[in-house]
Amino acid sequence: MNIYDIAVIPGDGIGKEVVPASLEVLNTVAEVHGGLKFNFTSYPWSCDYYLEHGKMMPDNGIQILQNYTAVFLGAVGDPQRVPDHVSLWGLLIKIRREFEQVINIRPAKYIKGIQSPLHSPNDFDLIVVRENSEGEYSEIGGRIHKGEDEVAIQGAVFTRKGTERAIRYGFKLAEQRKGRVTSATKSNGIVHSMPFWDDVFNEVRKDYPGIETSSCHIDALAAFFVTRPHTFDVIVASNLFGDILTDLGAAIMGSIGIAPAANININGKYPSMFEPVHGSAPDIVGKGIANPIGQIWTAKMMLDHLGEVEAGRKMLEVMESVIQDGIKTPDIGGTSSTTEVVQEICRRLKTL
Amino acid sequence: MNIYDIAVIPGDGIGKEVVPASLEVLNTVAEVHGGLKFNFTSYPWSCDYYLEHGKMMPDNGIQILQNYTAVFLGAVGDPQRVPDHVSLWGLLIKIRREFEQVINIRPAKYIKGIQSPLHSPNDFDLIVVRENSEGEYSEIGGRIHKGEDEVAIQGAVFTRKGTERAIRYGFKLAEQRKGRVTSATKSNGIVHSMPFWDDVFNEVRKDYPGIETSSCHIDALAAFFVTRPHTFDVIVASNLFGDILTDLGAAIMGSIGIAPAANININGKYPSMFEPVHGSAPDIVGKGIANPIGQIWTAKMMLDHLGEVEAGRKMLEVMESVIQDGIKTPDIGGTSSTTEVVQEICRRLKTL
Numbered sequence: 160m161n162i163y164d165i166a167v168i169p170g171d172g173i174g175k176e177v178v179p180a181s182l183e184v185l186n187t188v189a190e191v192h193g194g195l196k197f198n199f200t201s202y203p204w205s206c207d208y209y210l211e212h213g214k215m216m217p218d219n220g221i222q223i224l225q226n227y228t229a230v231f232l233g234a235v236g237d238p239q240r241v242p243d244h245v246s247l248w249g250l251l252i253k254i255r256r257e258f259e260q261v262i263n264i265r266p267a268k269y270i271k272g273i274q275s276p277l278h279s280p281n282d283f284d285l286i287v288v289r290e291n292s293e294g295e296y297s298e299i300g301g302r303i304h305k306g307e308d309e310v311a312i313q314g315a316v317f318t319r320k321g322t323e324r325a326i327r328y329g330f331k332l333a334e335q336r337k338g339r340v341t342s343a344t345k346s347n348g349i350v351h352s353m354p355f356w357d358d359v360f361n362e363v364r365k366d367y368p369g370i371e372t373s374s375c376h377i378d379a380l381a382a383f384f385v386t387r388p389h390t391f392d393v394i395v396a397s398n399l400f401g402d403i404l405t406d407l408g409a410a411i412m413g414s415i416g417i418a419p420a421a422n423i424n425i426n427g428k429y430p431s432m433f434e435p436v437h438g439s440a441p442d443i444v445g446k447g448i449a450n451p452i453g454q455i456w457t458a459k460m461m462l463d464h465l466g467e468v469e470a471g472r473k474m475l476e477v478m479e480s481v482i483q484d485g486i487k488t489p490d491i492g493g494t495s496s497t498t499e500v501v502q503e504i505c506r507r508l509k510t511l
Numbered sequence: 512m513n514i515y516d517i518a519v520i521p522g523d524g525i526g527k528e529v530v531p532a533s534l535e536v537l538n539t540v541a542e543v544h545g546g547l548k549f550n551f552t553s554y555p556w557s558c559d560y561y562l563e564h565g566k567m568m569p570d571n572g573i574q575i576l577q578n579y580t581a582v583f584l585g586a587v588g589d590p591q592r593v594p595d596h597v598s599l600w601g602l603l604i605k606i607r608r609e610f611e612q613v614i615n616i617r618p619a620k621y622i623k624g625i626q627s628p629l630h631s632p633n634d635f636d637l638i639v640v641r642e643n644s645e646g647e648y649s650e651i652g653g654r655i656h657k658g659e660d661e662v663a664i665q666g667a668v669f670t671r672k673g674t675e676r677a678i679r680y681g682f683k684l685a686e687q688r689k690g691r692v693t694s695a696t697k698s699n700g701i702v703h704s705m706p707f708w709d710d711v712f713n714e715v716r717k718d719y720p721g722i723e724t725s726s727c728h729i730d731a732l733a734a735f736f737v738t739r740p741h742t743f744d745v746i747v748a749s750n751l752f753g754d755i756l757t758d759l760g761a762a763i764m765g766s767i768g769i770a771p772a773a774n775i776n777i778n779g780k781y782p783s784m785f786e787p788v789h790g791s792a793p794d795i796v797g798k799g800i801a802n803p804i805g806q807i808w809t810a811k812m813m814l815d816h817l818g819e820v821e822a823g824r825k826m827l828e829v830m831e832s833v834i835q836d837g838i839k840t841p842d843i844g845g846t847s848s849t850t851e852v853v854q855e856i857c858r859r860l861k862t863l
């Protein structure tokens with residue numbers, strides 16, 4: 160019996176709806192698959208928690224999480240009540256950093272039964288490998304003077320180690336996929352960090368002669384996600400560029416509500432964290448219509464990471480079949496509730 | 512008679528094809544409109560020029576251009592022969608900076624007769640106001656150490672003046688349009704420059720109580736360009752975010768080949784520059800199929816800037832009618848050549 164201790168942080172907004180829903184699916188998979196069990200422990204760390212305690216998680220929050228095999232997170236943020244940089248840097252980004260989750264991976268693929276906003280989505284199936292620890296999200300910089308003289312400086316730090324491990328991760332992934340890597344750059348406009356990124360890319364690719372490579376400026380690449388997403392396999396990108404491309408990836412799939420993500424610790428020292436691309440969506444909280452697919456697909460990525468590939472495969476298969484049969488939430492053109500989608504997924508898992 | 516002295520820089524690749532084509536259209540407009548005349552002087556500054564002279568333009572290039580009312584540019588770049596950061600910073604970005612063209616404006620709108628890659632493009636009509644002088648494109652930073660210890664630092668500088676004038680320009684534009692301004696931010700991840708950007712936005716908007724405002728993180732905003740572009744009017748964005756959004760704007764219109772742009776000097780000290788969004792497209796050079804629409808629409812923006820609004824209106828009207836009647840290049844689903852499109856536009860202008 161493989162037993163996994165998972166820390167669960169539903170977080171804010173619809174996180175509190177789709178996370179419990181996904182745990183139900185995970186428990187059902189464990190049950191039907193056999194030889195697999197999850198112990199979930201839930202932590203209420205969120206903007207509510209912040210308003211009560213003045214912090215997003217307790218001081219020993221990181222130590223607490225450290226004992227788990229993985230962290231399963233819903234969504235963080237409630238900008239009407241807590242500024243984003245407080246909530247996100249106090250929880251989501253803090254965990255990414257403290258647990259050295261230096262890689263963020265986010266697939267985007269055409270799913271039958273979901274209307275893509277694209278005219279001809281052409282069966283795309285790509286994955287963005289995002290550098291998740293440095294780059295444009297460095298906390299370096301500040302502001303000086305007031306009023307009309309004020310100047311803000313933002314520093315972006317790209318280390319060889321950070322850049323190389325993200326790019327290398329992309330190449331390894333491509334070896335198991337279609338064998339193509341595209342580097343997101345902007346060395347024509349951003350003249351220190353991006354030429355460096357290009358140099359590392361050009362060096363790393365020498366180690367993978369079997370992989371087809373290309374470099375593309377982020378502006379053109381964003382456009383290509385719209386005009387020809389099917390031509391991509393693995394895209395390696397900096398923290399910011401990866402952020403932008405993955406929301407675009409979600410958009411062309413048809414809904415941000417279905418896009419999954421994983422924050423990977425690659426040195427094995429700390430747990431990895433699994434959180435969907437979507438946010439807390441305060442506008443639809445409490446309506447029972449939050450799309451659970453992003454969180455469930457994220458759970459599938461967690462299963463893959465744990466080595467439970469077969470269980471993950473089953474989950475994805477059932478998830479796709481339920482969508483294709485039209486049992487889906489309004490954001491992807493259906494009329495079902497969160498609960499109805501989840502119940503149907505569980506029902507089908509049991510009949511597998 | 513209004514006589515305008517225009518410096519023309521065809522530049523590289525298809526620039527050398529679509530610029531002469533557009534001058535023909537401009538001359539025809541002047542002829543049929545009456546009271547309007549252009550003196551065009553062409554300069555061969557380009558990557559070819561660089562390979563011969565070791566620089567993208569002569570040392571007194573800026574002084575030469577300074578005497579003109581406007582600069583009409585094709586495209587710059589030939590990355591197979593000259594690194595982009597050399598060609599672009601030696602010509603395009605140099606002119607933007609030296610002539611204090613601190614604002615870049617780029618419209619994107621649904622054009623009948625062009626197949627958008629979007630399933631339901633819904634008649635969008637938006638314009639991106641891009642800060643064009645600083646921000647993420649600051650030349651601040653560098654690299655230290657070699658090999659596995661190397662670190663690259665990129666500084667982004669946002670001044671109050673630079674940020675405010677771009678945002679204010681957007682508000683003024685919105686007053687003449689649909690009265691809505693969206694600010695592109697990323698203050699949840701980029702914690703010095705972007706909160707500063709937000710603060711300036713929040714201050715400036717107090718001066719425009721009649722304008723409806725919103726702020727949107729760049730990742731979500733990029734996605735919204737795909738899922739609901741018709742909801743936007745004016746978008747104000749930093750240099751990098753504006754760059755990305757305008758390529759996306761071109762993509763949803765159906766082709767990068769049709770998107771126009773203007774680099775505006777707002778203090779009246781130097782000429783403004785008009786250059787389309789597309790690049791030099793080395794892959795289609797010499798085939799006679801380059802889409803002239805981006806350059807022609809850019810010429811229309813130049814007419815507007817010169818105050819020749821009626822002549823500009825005529826040009827746009829004829830341009831749209833020619834596209835609607837299917838006389839268009841292959842990139843937007845037609846079979847016409849560059850020359851055929853231009854001849855038809857000129858013919859129709861003459862019968863107006």
Ligand SMILES: CC(C)[C@H](C(=O)O)[C@@H](O)C(=O)O
Binds near residue numbers: 599
């Ligand atoms: C070529 C490049 C430096 C330029 C930019 O990023 O400004 C281009 O993409 C543009 O948008 O005009």
Ligand SMILES: CC(C)[C@H](C(=O)O)[C@@H](O)C(=O)O
Binds near residue numbers: 247699700
């Ligand atoms: C909330 C925000 C800080 C975060 C990011 O930009 O990393 C989010 O957009 C994401 O992609 O996970």
